[in-house]
Amino acid sequence: MTRRFRPTPYLFLVPALALIGVFVVYPILAVVYYSFTDYDIVRPPVWVGLDNFRQILGDETFWLALTHSFIYLIATPILIGLSIGLAIVVNRKLRGIHIFRALYFVPAVSGSIAIGLSWRYLFDRNGFINSLLQSFGIIHEPIQWLATPALVLPIAILLTIWAGVGYYSVIFLAGLQNIPEELYDAARIDGCNDLQKHWHVSLPGLRPQIVFVSVISSLAALKVFDEIYVLTNKTGGILDSGVTMVFYLWRQAFQLHHAGYAAAIAIVLLAITLVFSMVNVRLLERQDADR
Amino acid sequence: MNGRRGGTTAHADGSVAAAGVLEPVATLTGAALRRRRRRRQLASNAAWYVVLTAFAAITVFPFLWMLLTSLKGPADPITSVPPQFIPGHATLANYQKVLDSLPILKFFQNSIVVSIAVTGLNVLVSAMAAYPLAKMRFRGREAIFYLLLATLIVPAQLTYIPSFILAVNFFHYYDSLPAVILPSLASAFNIFLMRQAFRGVPNDLIDAARVDGAGEWRVWWQILLPIVRPSLAAVAIFTFVTSWNDFLWPSLMLHSRDGMTLPVGLAALQGLFSSDFRSIAAGVTMTVIPILLFFIVVQRHFVRGLAGAVKG
Numbered sequence: 001m002t003r004r005f006r007p008t009p010y011l012f013l014v015p016a017l018a019l020i021g022v023f024v025v026y027p028i029l030a031v032v033y034y035s036f037t038d039y040d041i042v043r044p045p046v047w048v049g050l051d052n053f054r055q056i057l058g059d060e061t062f063w064l065a066l067t068h069s070f071i072y073l074i075a076t077p078i079l080i081g082l083s084i085g086l087a088i089v090v091n092r093k094l095r096g097i098h099i100f101r102a103l104y105f106v107p108a109v110s111g112s113i114a115i116g117l118s119w120r121y122l123f124d125r126n127g128f129i130n131s132l133l134q135s136f137g138i139i140h141e142p143i144q145w146l147a148t149p150a151l152v153l154p155i156a157i158l159l160t161i162w163a164g165v166g167y168y169s170v171i172f173l174a175g176l177q178n179i180p181e182e183l184y185d186a187a188r189i190d191g192c193n194d195l196q197k198h199w200h201v202s203l204p205g206l207r208p209q210i211v212f213v214s215v216i217s218s219l220a221a222l223k224v225f226d227e228i229y230v231l232t233n234k235t236g237g238i239l240d241s242g243v244t245m246v247f248y249l250w251r252q253a254f255q256l257h258h259a260g261y262a263a264a265i266a267i268v269l270l271a272i273t274l275v276f277s278m279v280n281v282r283l284l285e286r287q288d289a290d291r
Numbered sequence: 292m293n294g295r296r297g298g299t300t301a302h303a304d305g306s307v308a309a310a311g312v313l314e315p316v317a318t319l320t321g322a323a324l325r326r327r328r329r330r331r332q333l334a335s336n337a338a339w340y341v342v343l344t345a346f347a348a349i350t351v352f353p354f355l356w357m358l359l360t361s362l363k364g365p366a367d368p369i370t371s372v373p374p375q376f377i378p379g380h381a382t383l384a385n386y387q388k389v390l391d392s393l394p395i396l397k398f399f400q401n402s403i404v405v406s407i408a409v410t411g412l413n414v415l416v417s418a419m420a421a422y423p424l425a426k427m428r429f430r431g432r433e434a435i436f437y438l439l440l441a442t443l444i445v446p447a448q449l450t451y452i453p454s455f456i457l458a459v460n461f462f463h464y465y466d467s468l469p470a471v472i473l474p475s476l477a478s479a480f481n482i483f484l485m486r487q488a489f490r491g492v493p494n495d496l497i498d499a500a501r502v503d504g505a506g507e508w509r510v511w512w513q514i515l516l517p518i519v520r521p522s523l524a525a526v527a528i529f530t531f532v533t534s535w536n537d538f539l540w541p542s543l544m545l546h547s548r549d550g551m552t553l554p555v556g557l558a559a560l561q562g563l564f565s566s567d568f569r570s571i572a573a574g575v576t577m578t579v580i581p582i583l584l585f586f587i588v589v590q591r592h593f594v595r596g597l598a599g600a601v602k603g
Contacts, residue, residue, distance in 0.1 A: 008507045009423035013435065016420035019477030022457075024442045027450035034452060041456060086346065094339060102590055103347045106354065109586045110579045111536035113554040117561060117575050118353040121360075121568055126370035128356055135373035142370075166350060223446040226538050233561065246448045253452050254543060266449040277444045 028270075034263035041259045052264035061240055062265065065248040068153055072221040072244060075160050079217050080210060082165045087172035088198055101173075104166030112163070116230030119159050120146065123231075146231060149241035156227045156242060160220075168213050172206055179205035215280045222273060225250060245269050354579060361385050361572035369568045385573035392563060395577060397549050398556035402535055405468055405552055409475045409534040414527050416476055421485035422511050426497060439479040448539065455543055470544040471552065475534055481526050488522035489515055524592045535582060553578050 035052055037045035056062050090101050107115050122128045123145040130142040145151050179201065187197045203210075225246040228236065236243040236251065243251075249269065253262030360369065364380030389395060423429060424436060454474055464470040492515055500510050516523065538554040545551045551559065557578055564570040 006429065009427045009429040009432075012419045012423045012507075012511070015416045016477055016482060017435070019416065019473075020439070020442055020479065023454060023474040023477055024445065024450060024479075025438075027453035027457075028445060030453035030456075031449060041459075089339065089342060089346075092339060094336060094343075097343075100343045100347055102587065104350050105586070105590070106350060106583060109532050109536075109582055110354070111538075111554055111582065113536075113538050113557045114575050114579050115353065117557065117571060118357045120561075121571060122353055122356065124568075126568075128374055131370055131372055131374035162349070219444075219446070223448055225448065229538075230558065230561070233565070234558075246446070249448065250539070254455075259452050259456075263452055266452065270445065270449055273444060273446055 031263045031266050031270075034260050035267045037260045037263075039260035039263070040257045042257075045260060048260070052261050053267075055261065056264055056268065061243065061248060064240055065243045065245050066268075068243060069222055069224070069245040071153060072157060072160075072224055073218055075157050075164070075221050076214055076218045078161055079164050079168055080213055082161065083168035083213065084172050084202070084206065084210075086165055086169040087176055088202065090169065091173055091176045101170070104169065106166070107163040108167035112226035113230055115163055116159065116227050119155070120231050120233075123155055147238055149237065149239045152232060152237040152242040156224070156231055159227050159231070160224065164217065168217065171209050171213055175206045175209035176202060211280070211283060215277075218276065219273065222269070222276065245272075354576075357572045357575045357579075360568055361576045363569050385569040386577065389560065389564075389570050389574045389577065393556060393560060393574075394549055395556065395574070398551055398553045398578075399581070401468060401545075401551060402553040405471050405541075406531050406534040408468075408472045410527050410531045412472075412476050413478055413481060413530050414523060417478060417481035417526070418485045418516065418523065419511070420482045421489055422507075422515060424482070425486045425489035426492075426494070426515075427507075439482060443479045443483070451540060451543060454540075458544060465544060466546050466550060468545075468550070471537075471541045474540065475537070478530070481530060484522065484526050485519070488519040492518050521592070524589075528589050528592050532582070532586070 034045060036047060036049060038048045038051070039045035086104065090097055090104070124130075125142050125144050125147075127145075129145065130139070133139045134142070145155060183201045183205070184197055187201050192200060223246045224244050228242045228244055228247045229250075231237075232242045236247055245265070246269070249262050249265045252258045252265060359376060359378060362381045362383070362385075363369065363375075363378040364382040364384070366380045367378045368375055424432065424439075458465045458470050462470070462473070464473070496514060496518075497510055500514050505513070536554060537552075538558070541552050542555045542558060545555050548559075557574060560571060560574040564574070
């Protein structure tokens with residue numbers, strides 16, 4: 001290969017790098033700058049040093065939002081468990097299995113706003129869930145599901161899990177289909193029953209997928225917004241019971257026009273995601289080392 | 292598994308019974324045991340179908356309930372004990388009402404324009420960037436690769452404040468469709484997927500083309516892209532659905548009634564008809580059905596692409 005400079009590789013990269021520069025790299029640098037300013041988007045930013053970060057420390061709603069975002073992470077292990085289970089079920093060769101696989105995928109393609117709205121009305125005071133529970137005599141008075149602070153977040157998490165299981169199970173299904181059949185035969189010869197077979201063969205075989213899904217689903221959990229927006233009709237719920245990090249960021253920036261303060265919140269969120277990703281990378285490396 | 296073990300036992304019994312007797316009886320017991328095995332198989336399959344159906348019911352029910360509610364007439368109760376499933380006075384009036392008060396068809400048109408533009412251009416830009424990253428050696432490749440990797444980690448929502456200001460002060464495209472299209476064109480994720488696809492193409496093939504005098508652009512366009520067409524399709528479908536359902540950024544950018552995409556319009560519908568279940572349900576049904584039809588058509592590619600995203 002010649003030593004002389006060839007422009008071609010760079011020409012291929014220019015459009016993508018320009019776009020990423022303008023819409024990802026520049027905004028990150030700008031957000032760092034705004035986080036040290038008092039800024040309402042209309043007037044020019046005013047440098048205030050660490051004031052925004054000091055304010056965050058004493059901001060109860062921020063800590064509530066942070067707590068909620070961490071609570072949301074509970075969705076990840078549940079999603080993984082259910083998705084693997086579903087993948088094992090739909091991996092059987094049964095007539096019409098393709099139809100079932102497609103059905104499970106429906107929430108994933110319908111869009112968060114549409115599914116959020118349908119849930120919002122299922123859990124309404126006059127919604128289906130109350131009707132159903134009353135018909136079976138489980139409750140006698142309708143429950144104000146989404147107006148009960150303790151229930152908003154669990155319902156949102158349930159919605160995320162419900163919408164995600166079909167999607168993630170496709171990833172696990174692909175993983176299962178890559179596991180050599182001989183491993184299952186060997187397990188059978190060793191006297192494993194169905195459940196032991198999956199425990200000893202399927203789970204270890206699915207490790208790359210488990211790592212992948214736990215990374216993307218936990219990052220998704222940390223930045224949940226749409227579900228909260230729709231379920232609480234953009235209020236964040238009574239007593240901010242459904243406010244998550246990104247929802248709070250959105251409210252501060254685009255409802256209250258505290259862009260500087262919102263930028264500081266963004267920096268904290270960025271720091272958390274970075275730590276998370278680093279932990280994930282560690283796990284990946286350890287996994288590679290184990291092999 | 293259990294079925295098989297049962298089968299072996301039955302076979303053993305059969306041979307004992309058939310000992311000393313001639314051929315035809317043996318085949319008869321063979322048929323009987325096959326029938327028995329099939330019956331057991333059938334029972335086990337039925338159990339699986341129950342599980343599958345129960346799961347499907349949970350998955351699909353909210354949509355079904357929306358559809359049924361959207362067809363309810365004024366005399367049909369929204370809430371009752373027990374719940375009314377099939378509308379007694381079915382009507383399409385709710386759909387008419389939604390169409391009269393919101394330009395749903397315009398939302399569709401906007402969503403189609405945005406999703407097609409984003410998909411076409413994003414796939415093109417990503418496939419271009421992926422080629423040198425996969426198949427060329429040049430200074431700065433590692434640096435660019437890790438820069439892209441880093442942008443993958445950053446939640447998009449963090450960039451919305453500066454992007455908003457850019458849209459208003461610099462690009463002057465606030466409240467227009469380019470404001471939604473342009474920022475969605477760069478995707479490190481798609482670049483990685485395409486890079487992975489290109490890496491699977493044998494180097495010999497590319498070298499042969501180069502020896503024959505093909506330039507890098509021709510190698511990319513005439514050799515690589517046709518080979519990775521399945522990955523290309525998967526990435527395109529994935530991008531299309533994501534763009535179609537994107538909400539937060541479009542909701543920040545699009546405010547005019549005629550300029551909204553479907554998810555933004557759907558959220559506006561909630562504000563407009565907040566206590567009118569039937570109309571909300573009609574709006575949700577109208578927006579979900581087209582994307583579902585699209586998904587059914589392209590399902591195979593989509594699922595394959597999703598699966599291909601994670602290689603073991």
